[in-house]
Amino acid sequence: MTGAYPRLRTRTRRRKSGKVVVYYFYDASAEGNGEIPLGTDFDKAIAQWKEIGERGTYSARVTGTIEEAFARWEAEVLPGYTSAETKKGYAKNLRMMRPVFGEATWDQVGLPVIKGYLAKRTAKTQGNREMALLSVIWNWARGEGLTSQPWPAAGMERSKWKNKEKARKIKVRDDVYEAIYAEAGQHIKDCMDLGSATGMRLTDCISVLMPRGNLLTLEASKTGKEAEWDLNLSAVLPDLVRRRKALGADHLMLLSTAEGNPVTPQALRYGWDKARTIAAEKATARGEDELAASIKLLYLRDMRKRAAQKAGSLEEASKLLQHSDERLTERHYGGVRRLKPVG
Template identity: 70%
Template sequence: MRPTFGPGTWDQVDVPLLKGYLRARSAKTQGNREMALLSLIWNWARGEGYTTLVWPAAGMERSGWKNKEKPRRMRVRDEIWNAIRYEGDQVLHDCMDLASATGMRLTDCITVLMPRTDILHLEASKTGKEAEWDLSLSATLPDLLARRRALGADHLMLLSTPDGRPVNLKMLRYRWDTARERAAVKASLADDGQSVAAIRALFLRDGRKRAAQKSGSLEEASDLLQHDDKRLTERHYGAVRKLKPVA
């Protein structure tokens, strides 16, 4: 940010300067995210009295001043997901199962509380929306819950390491990167270049995308991801309208 903003003052920041930053940013989508964060910081600063100026791009959401984004559309194929899962440990298995069964974001996976019954309750960290899942209806989550209860860890989170520590994003990132690379090497040794590319293109957060794609309908996927608009589910998570032939 320093080459663009330097020692600039509040009044020197305008839309052309912001657009110049976005043009110079190599990671275009990430640049948009950084602008969103900067606007939050700016408005916080207004509330604290550091500036009285309005965010320069306020009201320009529909003007197309940010970098154009193309949704990352891909199918999370079972064989690719399972190839990575096979190389992981139980901590990674549990997180992958939880994310792909419930559609939770990773931050929610590591902070959701262990339920006292079979009903898992979540207040989403990003939206504040509440949801419940009956774990007895899942093919994989009852085993996760049974292991967690047998562990008897002191912390309250559902996900746990075998030695009783709560799971954090750093732990998951290391485990995922390691398992994904091992799976990619195996696919490379099998001379399966297509699978290598698909494995390396997958992220742990795609468990949420996988949950949407495995849902029975677009409506079910939208409900699972707690979206108010089904178009968001369809556009960003690859959930498709499953239609029935009429003849």
């Protein structure tokens, strides 16, 4: 692309979905810096194009640094992910890593540096997720010729260099569930019913469509797996659908506010926090401090765990949660194995 925007280059690519995406680059090859990725948003690309042009050359401190890979991966790879939650999470991870690793050259980041980052990170599990993404970008950069350095932690899986993680162990007790349910608005009750009946993640609970006939269908946002639930086999879902139809809302989502609007993550967060706080305060006023403490520890996403608890077996729970391996279900949701006494 020349004329009004000298050195602005474009690359057109077709994604798996069939959507055609245009990527913009600044041609800095005359300075020995190749093409600089500017993203897929034209207005933002032009703003960066102007900034680079005003500097005269592309900053040498970016070329050959990890930031170069961050910028290109963010512009070329991240948009290809279909899950909005995945893209949001990766973008957040990049924001955390950039101040630490962005200006570093590849040979400056070794395993001690990575371990030091994890040691200083207060959110230990999230730090592991950030290093997992750094590994992905690092190996992608090798394939793109941005570095020949191997990933510093390659072959170190058994050295336990990452922060230790422990699955959150909690059982969704009936008394805790019922205490919060009694104080919740109807859209929160509906979400609790839906999650504990189907094992859906919260992102799927608010995006699942009204059923056709007696079948509730879903393509999971995280895994892309498809599932169907027969409403005739549920004790709570038929009533949920009837309440939804009675609202006369004109949107297609199963969950709805009393005003007939789709339920948003913010509405879930506010409604859940409010119901949980009231339930805990009432339990404290009755002198039931242990119940109040348990109420405060429960999250709305734990309805998925409640669904696993209600399943008849580990195999049934694994199928309900759409896990490919029962060991995953047992590790995160299965709790204690029931063993047969031998005497």
